[in-house]
Amino acid sequence: MEMKASRQLRDEHEGIRMMLRIMEAMRKQAQDSGDLDKDHFTAILEFLQVFVDRCHHAKEEELLFPALEAAGVPRDGGPIGVMLYEHALGRDLVKAMDGSYRAYNQGDRSALKDIFYNIQDYIALLSGHIDKENGVLFDMADHMLDETKQSALQEGFDRIEEERIGAGKHEAFHALIQTLGNTYLS
Numbered sequence: 222m223e224m225k226a227s228r229q230l231r232d233e234h235e236g237i238r239m240m241l242r243i244m245e246a247m248r249k250q251a252q253d254s255g256d257l258d259k260d261h262f263t264a265i266l267e268f269l270q271v272f273v274d275r276c277h278h279a280k281e282e283e284l285l286f287p288a289l290e291a292a293g294v295p296r297d298g299g300p301i302g303v304m305l306y307e308h309a310l311g312r313d314l315v316k317a318m319d320g321s322y323r324a325y326n327q328g329d330r331s332a333l334k335d336i337f338y339n340i341q342d343y344i345a346l347l348s349g350h351i352d353k354e355n356g357v358l359f360d361m362a363d364h365m366l367d368e369t370k371q372s373a374l375q376e377g378f379d380r381i382e383e384e385r386i387g388a389g390k391h392e393a394f395h396a397l398i399q400t401l402g403n404t405y406l407s
Contacts, residue, residue, distance in 0.1 A: 226374035
């Protein structure tokens with residue numbers, strides 16, 4: 222039997238969870254030192270904007286969720302609506318982090334506190350969000366979508382990855398997670 226499309230999304234969730242742990246460790250270190258590693262935080266913001274949103278969330282929003290809707294899962298008042306709402310909240314938090322980070326880079330030391338709060342809120346949001354998708358939505362997809370639909374989803378996921386982030390970028394993000402993990406989680 223072919224791999225279910227949800228397996229790729231679950232695997233991506235593991236990388237995202239690792240980045241959330243890195244972000245928390247980085248936040249604690251920055252809080253203690255009063256300074257944020259700018260190269261590392263710039264790379265984390267790119268990961269959140271490109272990998273999490275432009276790639277991972279796009280796979281869900283443009284392909285998985287419509288497939289589930291077509292299979293009878295309601296958008297409004299159901300799990301899809303909740304996931305879409307949480308994706309929007311996540312985008313808002315990343316925008317707020319980015320804005321505070323820009324202020325911090327321009328010398329506003331007080332912006333560091335805003336970055337810390339947004340990191341904590343983002344971690345809390347995405348941790349719960351991932352649990353819901355892994356524990357409810359992806360199980361629904363595995364049961365409701367036949368092998369033909371799963372295969373079509375997988376092809377679509379590959380296309381989104383190629384078009385949205387480009388060849389080799391997925392591997393580069395995994396290398397980033399490894400590097401930052403070695404720095405902050407060792």
